Amino acid sequence: MRLLERNNAGELSLTKDFVGDDIPRYAILSHTWGADTEEVTFEDLMDGTGAGKPGYNKIQFCGEQARRDGLQYFWVDTCCIDKSNSTELSEAINSMFRWYRNAAKCYVYLSDVSRHAFDANDKSNQLPWESAFRKSRWFTRGWTLQELIAPASVEFFSKEGEQLDNKNPLERHVYEITGIPVKALQGSPLSDFSVTERMLWAEKRETTRKEDKAYSLLGIFDVHMPLIYGEGREKALRRLREEIDKASKGFKHEDFSIAFSLSDVSEIEHFVAREEELAEMHRTLSGNGGRRTVVLHGLGGIGKTQLTVAYAKRHKDNYSAILWLNIKDEDALKQSFAKVAGQILREHPSASRLSSMDMKENLDEVIDAVKLWLSLPNNTRWLIIYDNYDNPKLPANTDPAALDIRKFLPKSYQGSVIITTRSSQVRIGHTIQIRKLENVRDSLEILSNTSRREGLINDPDAVRLAKELDGLPLALATAGAYLDQVAISLSDYLRLYKASWMKLQKTSPELSSYEDRTLYST
Incomplete structure (x- = not known):
């Protein structure tokens, strides 16, 4: 490992190659490269022309900061490797993670972040440089991933060379920017994280x-x-x-993976992607080392279950197991736990406690055993979905059949949880309200897909039907399924629907004018 040394006059020079235990304590620089003509190379330092290049300022900064920290030596990737020597280059790249990990200090030089930047329109409580920090190019580059994770000490500096903060106080910001779990940022062994998860950390880096x-x-x-x-x-x-x-x-x-299928879930294939909601779910469930919970709440027929199915299908490779529970009532929930237990046993016949149980007779014990399996120390990459939690145990709910979902959550605080409910009072994790479809084109897409009728986007009768069903995905899908089975025009269907709806309102005034259209759209 070839290092840089700074003498008392501020002059820089390259050292001999240090090997093995001979390597002294050193600082290391993390930065983003400019144009090749701007960066100082090994050859530039050897022939004395490096000081005239813009990139020399970063090297000087690193040397001065190292001196302030009591370190005589430091390493910079642009000029400490002779890239004309393919053997040396290969050895350096294969050793680089270790070099960053063993550094006494890692200085992150952010050339696009100014400590003194100030946005007069920003009324938030964030630091003046925080917005630029979050947008920094450094978080988008491939090589800086290992430079963030490997070192124990990572300190961020502005383009003026002034310290912003170190990794630990900023870990929440870094997690939000990168999606890398806090545990990984804190130095947990990378083997604790799956290959898929680590690949995702680098997915958008270039x-x-x-x-x-x-x-x-x-x-x-x-x-x-x-x-x-x-x-x-x-x-x-x-x-x-x-x-x-x-x-x-x-x-x-120990392999905790389960080959899962969503075929048992009542699903409609027409799903119109709610990209904003899907992105918000993914941000919340990406992981910070503890349990991540999303609560989807909204009216019946609004598309909560469809959205959950879409999320599970899109991100299935992120999870070792996806388990689906119907929490409509206690009996449905217990039967769901029994199915999940069977799913676990098929993949893991020796699963403790479950293998000796009667799945029909000891449902309470089955629930405890599944919760215990989900709480095993290394079993952290599961997603469990509690669907139809529409009768939650709340202070205002006096129904004796109301369920307390907390009794059915794994005891260990790990994994990912999605809850769907009609109640806006369920306060367990991050809540997302699912609203009706505001865009008529989305409603028409559902009608078109489920009815298998083309050209509805320009059909005035289809537009009127879509507006009549008021953006309720399930009502639209039910209407489309009927139109697929019955040879009837859209205008005739709309007329029959209105007549049927008016009759039902007269005979059953307790029906709402909104949610119950889901049930009576045929």
Whole structure:
């Protein structure tokens, strides 16, 4: 490992190669590269031309900060590696995670963040540089992922070279920006996180050279492989996957995965994506090391279950198991737990307690056993869905059949939970209100998909029907299913629907003019 040294006159020089236990304490720089012509290379330092380049300022900053921290040596990737030597370059890239991990200090130089920036229109309580920090290019680059995770000490600096803060006080901000769990930021072993989860941390990060998308992840997965620049991104990623697979075969761990299916869930295939709600669910459930809970609340027929199915299908690879419970009433919930127990036993025949139970006779014990399985220390990547929690035990609810969902949650505070309910009073996690569809085009898409009739977007009768059903997805889907089975025009259906609805309102005035359209749209 070749280091930089700064003398008392402020002059920089490269040291000999240190190896093994000979490596002294050192600081290390993390930054984003500018144009190649701006950065100081190994050759520039050797021939004395580096000081004239813009990138020299970052190197000087690192050396001065290291001196203030009592460190004689420091390392900068642009100039401490002789990139013309392919053997040295390969060794450096395969060693880089370790070099960052072993550094006494890691200085993150944010060239696009000013400590003195101030937005006069910002009325929030955030720090003046916080908005720029969240948008910094540093969080979008491939190589900076390992530079964030590997070092024990990470300190962020503005472009003026002034310290903003270190990683620990900023971990909540960093988690929100990157989606990387707080436990990973705090130094938990990366083997605690699945390959899929670690891949997701890098999913939106970019590298200048295509192959570096894979090479920048070698340390994240603790594997080594030769560099073949020119092989392309896909081949490099394929080789990375092969090395990860080889390494995992030699690693003994308990597998909690379950091959799950959503085929038993009553589902409508026409789902119109609510991208904002899906994104909000994903942000909340991405993980910070503890339990993550989302509560979807809204009227019956508004699309809560459909939204949950869509989320589960979209993100199924993030979870080792997805378990679905119907919490409409106690009997339905117990039967759901019994199904889940059977699902666990099919994949894990030796699961403690469950293997010796009578699933029909000891439902209370089955529930406890499933909760215990979900609470096992390394079983943290499950998603459990409590659907139809419409009779919650609340101070204002005197129904003796009301359920307290907390009794049916795993005791250990881990994993991800989604709850669907009509009640806005369920206060367990992050709540998201699901509203009716405001865009008539979305309603028409549901009608078109379920009725298998094309051209509805320009059909005035279809528009009138969509408006009449008031943006309720289930009502729209029910109407579409009827139209698919019966040879009737939209105008005739709309006329029959209105007549039927008016008759029902006269005979059953307790029906609402909104939610119950879901039940009577045929």
